[in-house]
Amino acid sequence: MxxxxxxxxxxxxxxxxxxxxxxxxxxxxxxxxxxxxxxxxxxxxxxxxxxxxxxxxxxxxxxxxxxxxxxxxxxxxxxxxxxxxxxxxxxxxxxxxxxxxxxxxxxxxxxxxxxxxxxxxxxxxxxxxxxxxxxxxxxxxxxxxxxxxxxxxxxxxxxxxxxxxxxxxxxxxxxxxxxxxxxxxxxxxxxxxxxxxxxxxxxxxxxxxxxxxxxxxxxxxxxxxxxxxxxxxxxxxxxRRWTAATKQSAASAKSICPYKGLAYFDCTEEDARYFYGRTALTDQLLEKVRIGNFLAVLGASGSGKSSVVRAGLLYQLQLGRRLSGSESRQIKILQPGEHPLNSLALTFVDSGLSDIERANQLAQAEDLIQKGSEG
Structure with a gap:
């Protein structure tokens, strides 16, 4: 080489x-x-x-x-x-x-x-x-x-x-x-x-x-x-230091099945370890996020949209190794469900709060969302 x-x-x-x-x-x-x-x-x-x-x-x-x-x-x-x-x-x-x-x-x-x-x-x-x-x-x-x-x-x-x-x-x-x-x-x-x-x-x-x-x-x-x-x-x-190579025993991976079927790979270190084949697409998404304020990822059901967004884009942003300062970005993940506005409000409620504090924060978020673009 x-x-x-x-x-x-x-x-x-x-x-x-x-x-x-x-x-x-x-x-x-x-x-x-x-x-x-x-x-x-x-x-x-x-x-x-x-x-x-x-x-x-x-x-x-x-x-x-x-x-x-x-x-x-x-x-x-x-x-x-x-x-x-x-x-x-x-x-x-x-x-x-x-x-x-x-x-x-x-x-x-x-x-x-x-x-x-x-x-x-x-x-x-x-x-x-x-x-x-x-x-x-x-x-x-x-x-x-x-x-x-x-x-x-x-x-x-x-x-x-x-x-x-x-x-x-x-x-x-x-x-x-x-x-x-x-x-x-x-x-x-x-x-x-x-x-x-x-x-x-x-x-x-x-x-x-x-x-x-x-x-x-x-x-x-x-x-x-x-x-x-x-x-x-x-x-x-x-x-690297060019000295005599040391033998390292590799951990057995026989008990690990990286195939997730229809489930997505998430933005965790464990899932990212087994997420392969989407480096080029992840790089494209990172570049789009670097130069713009909005990005939509579209594709057929089961084509891997959630995996590339979570284990690809979001994980690399959290890691902060590909784009300067990306590890400090705030990330919120929302699944609309049957009540999308309520789900959106819940996304902005801090975790670890008491039930009363969560209810107050949720009410404030819902109030802002009901005000439309101004909120």
């Missing part, structure tokens, strides 16, 4: 309004070494310089990178002339720019940017189109720069294609309107400090894109900005 990575750290800029940086070179080199040591990645560095002391290649801290160089390197990663890799990882550390003229656009700043002359750098819209057209099955994009979240605001060229034979991970240092910061008392940025910790495997088990975002979620309060992420498809293996 071929695994390629392009690791970019741009520290030097010609445009007078962009300060030269110190963290990107260190950030990129630290990530590159982890991917080589623990991930079996073939890593390309940009800018690449030869260390005079040990004759090794490292990320240059003062070397400039032009827009043409950056575009060519990214195209070579995701759309090479020959056979594409099975897994491709893009990491960028440097300045990010945001253009607000009619529409919001995000850019990765190269050393030769000059917004006054209309040169903003590499367009994140261009990057999304390239990824959509790429034949690489597993794609990881990590952007450690200001306004990096803009890459998630670009609509897919074909949202329905999402997840079909493709696994994808986006990690952005900040939301589309936010700056990204270096960590006080550290040689690295805030996001990359967390990434270094997460990519360093602690045991003989793969670090995946899902376990990596688990760590970012746990450390959310430590960030001055809010990193965001989006995962689709199956987990992507990133790093």
């Amino acid at each position: 071929s695994r390629n990575a392009l690791v970019i750290g741009i520290s030097t800029y010609s445009y007078e309004r962009l300060n030269n940086l110190t963290a990107p070179g260190r950030d990129a080199e630290a990530v590159a070494q982890l991917l080589e040591k623990y991930g079996d990645f073939k890593v390309t560095r940009l800018p690449a310089v030869k260390d005079k002391h040990n004759n090794t290649i490292r990320v240059g801290k003062k070397t400039k990178v032009t827009l043409t160089q950056l575009e060519d390197a990214i195209v070579q990663l995701f759309k090479p002339n020959g056979k594409p890799p099975d897994t491709a990882l893009l990491y960028f550390s440097g300045h990010g720019l945001r253009k607000s003229k009619g529409i919001q656009e995000g850019f990765l700043a190269t050393s030769d940017v000059n917004p006054d002359m209309g040169s903003w750098g590499l367009s994140l819209q261009w990057l999304r189109r390239l990824l959509q057209d790429s034949e690489v099955r597993q794609q990881i994009i990590i952007l450690d720069c200001c306004y990096a979240g803009e890459v998630l605001n670009v609509a897919e060229a074909d949202p329905g294609e999402r997840g079909k034979g493709r696994d994808r991970c986006f990690i952005a240092a900040s939301r589309a309107f936010e700056l990204a910061y270096e960590e006080i008392g550290s040689n690295h940025s805030v996001l990359t400090s967390a990434l270094i910790l997460g990519l360093e495997p602690s045991q003989e088990r793969w670090v995946t894109n899902y376990t990596l975002v688990d760590l970012l979620t746990q450390q959310r309060n430590a960030f001055p900005q809010r990193p965001i992420f989006s995962n689709s498809g199956e987990p992507i293996n990133l790093t």
Whole structure:
């Protein structure tokens, strides 16, 4: 299985309004070494310089990178002339720019940017189109720069294609309107400090894109900005400790029958363990929920609507591994029954209340519902 990575750290800029940086070179080199040591990645560095002391290649801290160089390197990663890799990882550390003229656009700043002359750098819209057209099955994009979240605001060229034979991970240092910061008392940025910790495997088990975002979620309060992420498809293996494999005894599953007949799979960990074959559809539903306020799932009786909504969409929202912050969303499940308005009111009654408190809350809910749209 071929695994390629392009690791970019741009520290030097010609445009007078962009300060030269110190963290990107260190950030990129630290990530590159982890991917080589623990991930079996073939890593390309940009800018690449030869260390005079040990004759090794490292990320240059003062070397400039032009827009043409950056575009060519990214195209070579995701759309090479020959056979594409099975897994491709893009990491960028440097300045990010945001253009607000009619529409919001995000850019990765190269050393030769000059917004006054209309040169903003590499367009994140261009990057999304390239990824959509790429034949690489597993794609990881990590952007450690200001306004990096803009890459998630670009609509897919074909949202329905999402997840079909493709696994994808986006990690952005900040939301589309936010700056990204270096960590006080550290040689690295805030996001990359967390990434270094997460990519360093602690045991003989793969670090995946899902376990990596688990760590970012746990450390959310430590960030001055809010990193965001989006995962689709199956987990992507990133790093692990390559030592002698240990034998682990698997629990016998002979007494477990995962087939539920006409019953649905629910939004519980137990049911989700045995819910297979709907990854692509679940990804489509998550994308629809991310960009819109209303979603209807329609289909013939027995086709699996309840299962994909509960064990697919709702379970992934509760888990919070595919969409940033989705675990904090409030979820209410309603089955209309013979008295749909009463069932709707009951849905909003808190559990664990005394009978009197439940009756009072139910009466308030029913009163609001009877007021129609105003209620």
